[in-house]
Amino acid sequence: MSDRVYFFDTTLRDGEQSPGATMNFQEKLRLAHQLEVLGVDIIEAGFPASSPGDFEAVRAIAAQAGPDVQIAGLARCAEKDIDRCWEAVKVAVRPRIHTFIATSPLHMEFKLRKTPEEVLELAKASVARCAGYTPNVEFSCEDFSRSDLDFVCRVVEAAIDAGATTINLPDTVGYAQPEEFAAKVRYVMENTPNSGKAVFSVHCHDDLGLGVANTLAALHAGARQAEVALNGIGERAGNAALEEVAMALHVRRDYYGLEDNIKTEQLYPTCRLLSIIIGQPIPNNKAITGANAFAHESGIHQDGMLKHRETYEIMTPQAVGRSATHLVIGKHSGRNAVRSKFESLGYKLDDEQLNQVFEAVKALADRKKQLHDEDLMALVQQEVYRIPDRLCLRHVSVQSSDAGGVPPTAAVLMDVAGEEKSGAGFGAGPIDALYNVIADLAGRQPELEQYSINAITGGTDALGEVTVRLRENGLSVVGRGNHPDILVASARAFVDALNNLAKREAEGERVHSQHS
Numbered sequence: 001m002s003d004r005v006y007f008f009d010t011t012l013r014d015g016e017q018s019p020g021a022t023m024n025f026q027e028k029l030r031l032a033h034q035l036e037v038l039g040v041d042i043i044e045a046g047f048p049a050s051s052p053g054d055f056e057a058v059r060a061i062a063a064q065a066g067p068d069v070q071i072a073g074l075a076r077c078a079e080k081d082i083d084r085c086w087e088a089v090k091v092a093v094r095p096r097i098h099t100f101i102a103t104s105p106l107h108m109e110f111k112l113r114k115t116p117e118e119v120l121e122l123a124k125a126s127v128a129r130c131a132g133y134t135p136n137v138e139f140s141c142e143d144f145s146r147s148d149l150d151f152v153c154r155v156v157e158a159a160i161d162a163g164a165t166t167i168n169l170p171d172t173v174g175y176a177q178p179e180e181f182a183a184k185v186r187y188v189m190e191n192t193p194n195s196g197k198a199v200f201s202v203h204c205h206d207d208l209g210l211g212v213a214n215t216l217a218a219l220h221a222g223a224r225q226a227e228v229a230l231n232g233i234g235e236r237a238g239n240a241a242l243e244e245v246a247m248a249l250h251v252r253r254d255y256y257g258l259e260d261n262i263k264t265e266q267l268y269p270t271c272r273l274l275s276i277i278i279g280q281p282i283p284n285n286k287a288i289t290g291a292n293a294f295a296h297e298s299g300i301h302q303d304g305m306l307k308h309r310e311t312y313e314i315m316t317p318q319a320v321g322r323s324a325t326h327l328v329i330g331k332h333s334g335r336n337a338v339r340s341k342f343e344s345l346g347y348k349l350d351d352e353q354l355n356q357v358f359e360a361v362k363a364l365a366d367r368k369k370q371l372h373d374e375d376l377m378a379l380v381q382q383e384v385y386r387i388p389d390r391l392c393l394r395h396v397s398v399q400s401s402d403a404g405g406v407p408p409t410a411a412v413l414m415d416v417a418g419e420e421k422s423g424a425g426f427g428a429g430p431i432d433a434l435y436n437v438i439a440d441l442a443g444r445q446p447e448l449e450q451y452s453i454n455a456i457t458g459g460t461d462a463l464g465e466v467t468v469r470l471r472e473n474g475l476s477v478v479g480r481g482n483h484p485d486i487l488v489a490s491a492r493a494f495v496d497a498l499n500n501l502a503k504r505e506a507e508g509e510r511v512h513s514q515h516s
Contacts, residue, residue, distance in 0.1 A: 005249065005260045006225040007242065008042040008201065009035050011274065012061070013074055014239055015229040016046075020450075020469060020478045021278045024503075025057055027381070030347075031277060032061040035069070038270045039261040040242075042070040042096060044227075048088035049081040053507055055088050062092035070136065072096035077126035086133040097130040100140035100168075103147040103155055116151055124158045131163025138201070140168035145176040149184060153192045160194045166225060167198045171214055174207025174237060178217035186221045201225030204240045206232060211240035216248055220256060230274045231282060231289070243267045243288040243320070251315050268321035269345065272374065276381050279467035279480035279493075281454040288320055329376065331365035342380060345373060353384045367484045368461045375463050378456050378482045382492075389499040390417050391442055396491045400430040410434040414441055414495070434491050442498050446472035453486060466493040470501060477501045 012028055015021060023031065028045075035043050045061040046054040062071040071092035075081035077099055089095035101112070101123050108114055114122070123139065130137040139159040141152050156167050169185055176184070185202065189195045202218040202225070204211040215226050232241035246262040271289045275282050284291045294317045304311035329341050338358050342349055349357060360383045365371055392415040400408040410433035411424040421441045427433030431451070439445055450469035455462040464486035468479045479497025483489040 002224060003258050004224065005219060005258045006041040006199065006201075007039075007246070007260060007262055008044060008072070008203075008225050008227040009040045009229065009242060010044040010203070010227055010239065011035070011229045011233065011242075012057075013044040013046050014203075014235055015233040017235045018233040018238060018278075020280060020467075021233050022478060022500075023277055024500075025053070025060070026384075027277045028057045029060055029064060030381075031274060033064065034266075034270050034273055036066060037263070038266040039263045040069060041261055042072050042225075044072045044074060044098060045089070047074040049075060049078075049084040051507075055084065058088040059091060062089045062095060065092050065094075067093045070094040070096045072098045072138065075099045075130075077101040077122050079126075079129060082126060082129050082133075086130075090133070094136065095134055096136040096138060096166075097134060098138040098140065098168075099126050099130055100142050101126070102142040103152055104143035105148065106146060107143050120155055120158060123155050124162045127159045127162035127164045135163070135165065137164045138166035138168055139164040140170055140203070142170060143172045144169040145171040145181060145184065146173070149187050150191075152188055156188060156192045156198075157194055160192070160198050165198055166201055167195075168201040168203055168225070168227065169218075169223070170203035170227070171205060171211075172203075174205035174211060176204075176210070176214055178210060178213045181214045182217035182221035185218045185223055189222050199224050201227055203227035205234065206237045206239060209237075211238065212244045212248070215240040215245050216256070219249070219258060230271050231280075231286070233274070233278070233280075241287075243271055247288050247315060247320065250319075264319050265321045269373075269377075270321075273377060273381075276378050276465075276480075279465070279478055281452075281465070289322070293317075294322060329361055329365070329371045331362055333361070333365075341376065345377060347380055347384075349380075349384065356383050364463075364484070368463070372457045374456045378463055378465060382480075382482060389495075390502050391415070391495050391499050393438075393491055393495045394420070396434060396488055398430045398434060398487050400433075408433045410437050412437045412441060412491070414438070416441060416443075430487055431490050434487065435494050438491060438494055438498070442495075444472060444498060444501070446470040446498070446501065449476065451490075453489070456482065464489040466490045468493045468497050470494075470497045472501060473505070475501060475504050477504055 032043055046058040048055040048058045058073050065071050071089050073085040073089045075085035085097050108119055127139050189200055200223045202215055202223045204214040226245050228242035228245050229239040230242050232238040249256050249258050250264055268289050282289050335358055338361055339354055357380050360379050394413040397411045407426040408430045409426055413422045423437045423441050425437040427436050449471050452467045454465045456465050463482045463484055465482045466489040470477055477497050477500040479493045481489045481492025481496055
């Protein structure tokens with residue numbers, strides 16, 4: 001058995017199914033590139049048959065990927081899904097088709113409405129179809145942890161005979177316990193006659209908070225691929241967190257004795273990038289990447305740290321890319337310095353993008369005393385990695401007072417489909433006033449489902465990062481904005497959400513026209 005663990009990242013597929021974690025085309029490409037920098041072995045780029053947008057994103061990610069990473073697409077055990085998946089991933093240097101079918105009695109009876117024998121035959125035929133396109137085929141037994149193990153062994157044996165080279169055993173609903181899950185994985189590996197011809201994988205959800213624990217238990221039992229997501233995002237309570245699994249293997253190499261390709265110093269920059277893209281702050285108490293992960297407040301702990309770091313710290317901040325924040329760029333910095341800094345953060349900007357971000361850096365430096373890496377990462381996401389918008393915010397002015405009888409007022413200047421418009425109005429508070437005016441200018445009346453604000457760095461001049469969720473006409477979208485002025489950040493987030501709403505509607509109309 002090899003001691004090499006393969007990291008299979010599903011942030012762009014399962015992770016994007018997390019509420020509020022949708023990404024646009026450019027954001028997916030940017031994150032995929034960073035996953036390559038991180039050293040991920042396989043990127044599951046999406047579910048090509050699910051929508052034209054997902055197909056195009058998977059195809060673009062496959063086209064840009066280098067030779068060191070495999071690009072996988074997900075497909076149900078259905079001919080159309082498999083064919084569509086291959087069309088999307090075949091442009092990659094190292095493409096993979098990942099097909100799946102449920103094997104638990106519950107799923108087979110009530111979801112698939114098929115007998116076990118029908119499922120077995122469908123799995124064989126589907127894997128064989130995948131193998132006709134590529135020798136790199138992964139097969140998953142959905143809801144493995146609630147399946148009959150002897151039936152799973154039969155299905156896995158048939159899948160390997162049909163051409164599967166990776167077998168994934170998922171804890172689809174986060175039901176398993178670590179020792180139990182390890183025993184089930186071990187049983188299948190030991191009782192499938194041809195198991196030595198495939199790499200065994202696990203994909204663990206976090207419904208009971210055991211996604212990472214179950215993944216590590218399975219790796220210790222002999223699995224050699226971990227399906228994970230950055231920050232643990234994913235369906236329902238999420239997936240096993242990539243950064244936690246990676247650091248557990250790194251810090252406890254004495255226990256696991258396993259090797260991998262993850263560059264741990266890229267963990268925090270990569271997780272932070274995802275946080276900025278989806279507008280979901282990393283919780284302070286999050287293991288590995290949270291703000292408190294390397295903070296010590298207890299007097300006893302502080303005393304121990306001063307005497308010897310390892311008394312209360314089992315890894316260094318530098319090991320995960322959390323080195324001390326430095327002043328990096330200012331208003332006197334030149335274009336070459338700005339380009340060089342962004343390249344050190346993993347961004348390769350062309351001349352047009354550099355000009356965009358350079359002006360934005362100058363403007364931000366006039367307002368903020370210090371620019372940190374987090375500021376620059378947020379700025380480049382806002383200025384560069386976005387697609388053209390119908391609405392463009394120009395200026396906002398807000399007045400608010402606690403004096404009775406003087407309602408908060410807002411004035412807004414913005415472009416609507418290329419036409420400059422302005423308006424003013426009142427609200428229950430300054431945010432309400434802003435949103436009322438913007439919605440009126442845009443000709444929309446969405447419902448604000450969620451509003452959150454987060455400081456990107458410390459200090460009273462920190463960038464404010466606002467995330468909103470809007471709903472209108474049955475569609476729910478997320479918008480993000482940042483600015484030192486939290487009212488401007490709020491306005492930007494609202495406009496971003498309205499633009500995303502328009503794009504979702506346009507995508508729906510395009511798909512409808514293709515099927516009519």
